[in-house]
Amino acid sequence: MNNEIKIIKINAGRSNVYFIKNKSSCIMVDAGFSGLNKIINIANANDINLKKIDMLILTHTHYDHVNLLHELNKIIYTEILVHNAGERFLKFGQTPVPYSRNILGKFLLLMSRIGGPSKFDPVVPDTLIDGDYNTAKFGFDLSIIPTPGHTEDSVSVIIDKKFAFVGDTIFNIFPMTIYPIFVDNREQLQLSWKRLLDLQCEYYFPGHGKKISFDRLKSDYERVFGKK
Ligand SMILES: [Zn+2]
């Protein structure tokens, strides 16, 4: 599999959308919040035919990652994959309010409520996963693994054991920490971080902010949870 991989990151309003492509295939991670035209333009500029995307994987169903999904779905005609636990939220068009025990998280939630309810146009997903999903059919060594903690339906997408697309399981907005602002289950999050660390990927690509190195994840793990 020495097919060269290109990773294209797009800031789609409040969250990142990624295209991961090789010579023959292209997969998409998350649908973004806003900026549909920007996504279309950047895809075109990178020779990505949106009608031929091989798969769209949702890292979880918070509205800042799926708000554009309904519109995108009219353009891309691809298989939409989500964790089992997120199916009902996608079909309903709303996700539960995330939990935060810190002041900043509570403040951000309040602000987003003032900005309107976190609803989105519902979408019926094509593929649901419950455990690990592995395939080589797109010319990548692709694994999708459940990484719950931020939410119950969080998954990470691992390409060639080297690049991990982690949604909000790792959060890179603030310089002092990559621990997510919203964590539904801290024990699960610790196990998910441990699993991501054990994979020893070169880079971890979050749903918010810039890519994170293995060393950064390791040092933050030890600071937050103690030595492994
Ligand atoms: Zn989230």
Ligand SMILES: [Zn+2]
């Ligand atoms: Zn998010």
